[in-house]
Amino acid sequence: xxVVETRDVTKVFKExxxxxxxxxxxxxxxxxxxxxxxxxxxxxxTLLRMIAGLETPTSGKILIGGQVVNDxxxxxxxxxxxxxxxxxYPHLSVYKNIAFPLKAQNVPKDQHRKKVEWxxxxxxxxxxxxxxPRELSxxxxxxxxxxxxxxxxxxxxxxxxxxxxxDAKLRASAREELERFHRSVGTTSIYVTHDxxxxxxxxxxxxxxxxxxVHQLGTPxxxxxxxxxxxxxxxxxxxxxxxxxxxxxxxxxxxxxxLPSVNATGTxxxxxxxxxxxxxxxxxxxVSGTIAGxxxxxxxxxxxxxxxxxxxxxGVYDFVVPTRTxxxxxxxxxxxxxxxxxxxx
Amino acid sequence: MAVNAARIKSDGTGQxxxxxxxxFAPAVLYIxxxxxxxxxxxxxxxxxxxxxxxxxxxxxxxxxxxxxxxSPSFRVAIRNSLVFTIGSQIxxxxxxxxxxxxxxxxxxxxxIVRFLILLxxxxxxxxxxxxxxxxxxxxxxxxxxxxxxxxxFKPFSAPMWLGEPHLAIASVLLVHxxxxxxxxxxxxxxxxxxxxxxxxEAAAVDGAGFWRTQFQIVIPMMRPILSVAVLFGxxxxxxxxxxxxxxxxxxxxxxxxxxxSLAFALGIQGSDLAAGAAISLFLVPLLVILAYFxxxxxxxxxxx
Numbered sequence: 001x002x003v004v005e006t007r008d009v010t011k012v013f014k015e016x017x018x019x020x021x022x023x024x025x026x027x028x029x030x031x032x033x034x035x036x037x038x039x040x041x042x043x044x045x046t047l048l049r050m051i052a053g054l055e056t057p058t059s060g061k062i063l064i065g066g067q068v069v070n071d072x073x074x075x076x077x078x079x080x081x082x083x084x085x086x087x088x089y090p091h092l093s094v095y096k097n098i099a100f101p102l103k104a105q106n107v108p109k110d111q112h113r114k115k116v117e118w119x120x121x122x123x124x125x126x127x128x129x130x131x132x133p134r135e136l137s138x139x140x141x142x143x144x145x146x147x148x149x150x151x152x153x154x155x156x157x158x159x160x161x162x163x164x165x166x167d168a169k170l171r172a173s174a175r176e177e178l179e180r181f182h183r184s185v186g187t188t189s190i191y192v193t194h195d196x197x198x199x200x201x202x203x204x205x206x207x208x209x210x211x212x213x214v215h216q217l218g219t220p221x222x223x224x225x226x227x228x229x230x231x232x233x234x235x236x237x238x239x240x241x242x243x244x245x246x247x248x249x250x251x252x253x254x255x256x257x258x259l260p261s262v263n264a265t266g267t268x269x270x271x272x273x274x275x276x277x278x279x280x281x282x283x284x285x286x287v288s289g290t291i292a293g294x295x296x297x298x299x300x301x302x303x304x305x306x307x308x309x310x311x312x313x314x315g316v317y318d319f320v321v322p323t324r325t326x327x328x329x330x331x332x333x334x335x336x337x338x339x340x341x342x343x344x345x
Numbered sequence: 346m347a348v349n350a351a352r353i354k355s356d357g358t359g360q361x362x363x364x365x366x367x368x369f370a371p372a373v374l375y376i377x378x379x380x381x382x383x384x385x386x387x388x389x390x391x392x393x394x395x396x397x398x399x400x401x402x403x404x405x406x407x408x409x410x411x412x413x414x415x416s417p418s419f420r421v422a423i424r425n426s427l428v429f430t431i432g433s434q435i436x437x438x439x440x441x442x443x444x445x446x447x448x449x450x451x452x453x454x455x456x457i458v459r460f461l462i463l464l465x466x467x468x469x470x471x472x473x474x475x476x477x478x479x480x481x482x483x484x485x486x487x488x489x490x491x492x493x494x495x496x497x498f499k500p501f502s503a504p505m506w507l508g509e510p511h512l513a514i515a516s517v518l519l520v521h522x523x524x525x526x527x528x529x530x531x532x533x534x535x536x537x538x539x540x541x542x543x544x545x546e547a548a549a550v551d552g553a554g555f556w557r558t559q560f561q562i563v564i565p566m567m568r569p570i571l572s573v574a575v576l577f578g579x580x581x582x583x584x585x586x587x588x589x590x591x592x593x594x595x596x597x598x599x600x601x602x603x604x605x606s607l608a609f610a611l612g613i614q615g616s617d618l619a620a621g622a623a624i625s626l627f628l629v630p631l632l633v634i635l636a637y638f639x640x641x642x643x644x645x646x647x648x649x
Binding site: 054148 | 541543544546547548549550551552553554557561562565566568
């Protein structure tokens with residue numbers, strides 16, 4: 001097991017163009033499940049590929065287990081990677097797929113069967129060893145890819161959106177399985193995704209990336225409750241945090257904190273809310289509309305409520321935001337700034 | 346055609362037995378007239394004493410085959426056909442794989458290099474062979490001239506590339522290879538580009554080096570397309586007589602004669618149609634085997 005660290009890593013694909021990854025520095029913890037989260041084009045996969053050794057950084061250092069690995073080939077880095085497409089070898093049986101890393105790293109042949117069976121058993125695919133990848137379902141392929149990754153007992157696991165090829169139902173169970181798998185092997189893992197739900201559910205910590213820049217590194221609670229800037233605030237959470245400009249500051253509040261006044265306790269800020277759309281999602285309602293009157297007149301806002309039976313389309317209601325849930329951002333830098341007194345009316 | 350098209354039933358399937366027959370007919374006709382007819386005629390001649398300029402025909406049984414099998418030229422021709430076909434395919438598969446690997450990654454001028462490599466395939470085979478005849482000529486050979494200029498040989502003592510049996514065989518084999526390499530390279534290049542980039546990358550992360558990735562992952566994955574390239578190459582070379590005919594005309598002393606060139610030399614140039622027909626029939630068993638594999642590969646490609 002090992003810690004992965006990057007120091008000011010930058011990757012520029014085309015000279016003179018903006019970097020895909022810009023001055024990224026972070027350090028995993030031993031045995032941690034770290035998630036790279038960002039929209040497409042955020043550089044998260046490029047960063048992962050540089051750690052794997054499939055791309056060379058333009059500048060900066062990558063360390064695995066305290067050793068600079070910039071000049072090491074993928075095979076010398078002792079990392080295992082699960083690709084988005086799984087990249088199983090189509091002409092080889094499941095057994096030979098899983099045994100391939102052992103063969104490639106010259107593990108004595110008499111140990112192969114034992115190790116392959118151990119890895120296959122761990123993932124519950126012991127019965128599929130003689131099949132070819134094309135005879136497997138999506139979920140089974142993913143497990144073969146994981147077994148192939150674990151079989152050599154790597155120092156670090158790299159996973160590139162391994163769930164994105166599964167259908168929604170399978171994804172939830174595969175996610176749970178991956179979590180259990182990580183708990184049982186305890187290897188430091190880096191997991192790339194654009195899906196904030198996956199990131200929140202699985203990550204010990206989340207590295208939020210956009211346009212090749214790190215916006216925040218923190219636990220799911222930290223990035224959700226204490227976003228470092230407006231990007232993190234709006235990228236995490238569905239629907240995203242409401243952001244309204246108020247004088248020289250941007251004020252943010254989560255939809256679930258924007259409530260009808262009857263439900264509120266403690267110090268709150270009262271707002272008139274004109275509803276113009278309501279979505280029923282089973283366990284909750286997403287109510288969007290505009291704020292009416294005061295300094296925030298006609299600013300758009302979204303509320304997330306457990307029930308909204310008493311609300312009507314085009315009605316205007318008394319809503320509140322608890323003061324302690326407000327977040328403040330600098331309009332110039334978009335960075336978080338300390339709490340302050342503000343005038344709402 | 347228009348009449349047939351009009352007869353298509355309007356049942357939505359768009360299937361009409363007349364239309365499909367009409368569309369199929371030219372191909373069937375072509376094969377019957379230009380392949381089937383001569384083939385039947387060849388079988389017929391092979392059991393006769395047909396000669397050019399002689400209208401009389403007698404059935405002679407297996408006499409032609411007996412005399413052919415006894416002739417040393419024929420045995421050399423069979424051996425040469427196999428040596429040229431198999432030998433050049435070995436050279437082709439190795440070179441085409443190397444070229445395909447080299448041309449796979451982008452570099453400055455790759456387009457031009459690809460074009461140059463494809464040229465021998467586009468040029469008429471006879472022109473290419475004539476070019477090689479000059480390159481390998483006993484007096485004007487540019488290769489000999491270069492070797493002399495580099496002091497490997499004294500003037501006028503350079504090898505006679507087409508004049509000594511072993512060198513002539515090697516020369517013909519290499520010209521055959523030169524002829525097929527572009528075709529194989531293009532096919533293998535297409536096969537390589539069809540492999541998702543993830544797969545060799547996964548192999549790299551799994552710890553495989555260049556050779557292991559090529560020999561255990563990439564080339565096995567290309568097996569279907571590789572067999573297409575090899576089968577085509579085998580058939581092109583096995584049935585070709587242009588290269589031998591132009592370079593050596595079978596010589597020296599029939600040492601580079603192949604089945605097609607010997608059949609031509611005896612049957613057409615030597616007026617012994619019957620012997621020529623009998624020789625060319627020896628091509629059939631091997632071509633049947635190749636055709637069988639060809640069809641199998643085609644069916645496999647359909648399935649996957």
